[in-house]
Amino acid sequence: MTDILKEMYEGTMAGNAPRVLELTNLGLAEGMTPETLLFEALIPALEEVGARFERGDYFVPEMLIAGRAMNGALDVLRPLLADTGAETIGTFVMGTVKGDVHDIGKNLVNIMLEGAGFNVIDLGVQVSPEKFVAAVQEHKPDIVGMSAFLTTTMPMFKVNMEELTKAGLRDDVIVMVGGAPVTQEYADVVGADGYAADASTAVRMAKSLIAAKRGK
Numbered sequence: 001m002t003d004i005l006k007e008m009y010e011g012t013m014a015g016n017a018p019r020v021l022e023l024t025n026l027g028l029a030e031g032m033t034p035e036t037l038l039f040e041a042l043i044p045a046l047e048e049v050g051a052r053f054e055r056g057d058y059f060v061p062e063m064l065i066a067g068r069a070m071n072g073a074l075d076v077l078r079p080l081l082a083d084t085g086a087e088t089i090g091t092f093v094m095g096t097v098k099g100d101v102h103d104i105g106k107n108l109v110n111i112m113l114e115g116a117g118f119n120v121i122d123l124g125v126q127v128s129p130e131k132f133v134a135a136v137q138e139h140k141p142d143i144v145g146m147s148a149f150l151t152t153t154m155p156m157f158k159v160n161m162e163e164l165t166k167a168g169l170r171d172d173v174i175v176m177v178g179g180a181p182v183t184q185e186y187a188d189v190v191g192a193d194g195y196a197a198d199a200s201t202a203v204r205m206a207k208s209l210i211a212a213k214r215g216k
């Protein structure tokens with residue numbers, strides 16, 4: 001690991017947002033790719049933060065400031081990751097489910113989808129079933145994506161899908177789910193059309209689900 005990546009990893013874990021921002025710009029100026037900064041420093045740092053939280057070495061404030069540091073870096077990386085000049089291939093409505101405020105993973109999926117040519121409508125966090133339904137009615141997306149990062153909020157997938165069914169929309173839209181505790185088995189149980197464990201797989205999955213629906 002280079003000095004910049006090492007300092008970025010440590011700075012993110014310590015929640016030092018101004019330094020992480022500086023190092024992001026420095027890394028880019030030195031020719032590092034956004035993907036290197038993301039996959040070799042920022043994401044591993046948050047994984048370690050989660051592990052420390054689980055062990056009782058970190059508490060919510062530490063998770064919060066680490067998340068802020070990551071989000072600050074993502075603001076800089078977003079245009080670089082998303083600017084591929086790809087043609088629009090579909091519309092994707094995305095949100096973190098009700099009761100859940102985690103948004104970094106969702107934001108990362110959005111960035112990658114935009115980079116692949118999706119028109120992404122981000123509903124934010126704590127999205128109620130009614131809001132998902134209203135967004136599907138309004139934007140008529142190819143896919144509605146739901147993220148959940150807590151075992152306690154994962155059941156909202158099923159609630160959201162029941163609401164889509166009640167509104168007569170379930171057959172019109174592909175439903176994708178994801179988030180740290182979600183598995184393929186859970187996605188199958190709730191009746192989602194697709195699941196992905198990370199942002200790049202989410203893009204591949206979204207493309208293939210759309211191609212299958214359009215009969216290509």
Ligand code: B1M
Pocket residue numbers: 043046047048049050051053054060061063064065066067068071099100101102103104105106108109144145146147148149150151152176177178179180181195196197198199200202
């Ligand atoms: Co919280 N948190 N948190 N947290 N947090 C986790 C998720 C946790 C795993 C930590 C741990 O115990 N190890 C744990 C959940 C345990 C569980 O339920 N199994 C947890 C907990 C318990 C909590 C609180 C309950 C703590 C408390 O208050 N006692 C609380 C809940 C608040 C709430 O939501 N109601 C809470 C709060 C917070 C903060 C607000 C402080 C902060 C969030 C900041 C923010 O998001 N703006 C926070 C953070 C930072 C974390 C960890 C450390 C990091 C999450 C993250 O951003 N990861 C996290 C530990 C961990 O995940 N290891 C943890 C990086 C991100 C790039 O990965 O989110 O997995 P990830 O996203 C991936 C994939 O999941 C996938 O692609 C993404 C990119 O590759 N993906 C999709 C995501 N959405 C997808 C959708 C798709 C497809 C793929 O299709 C639609």
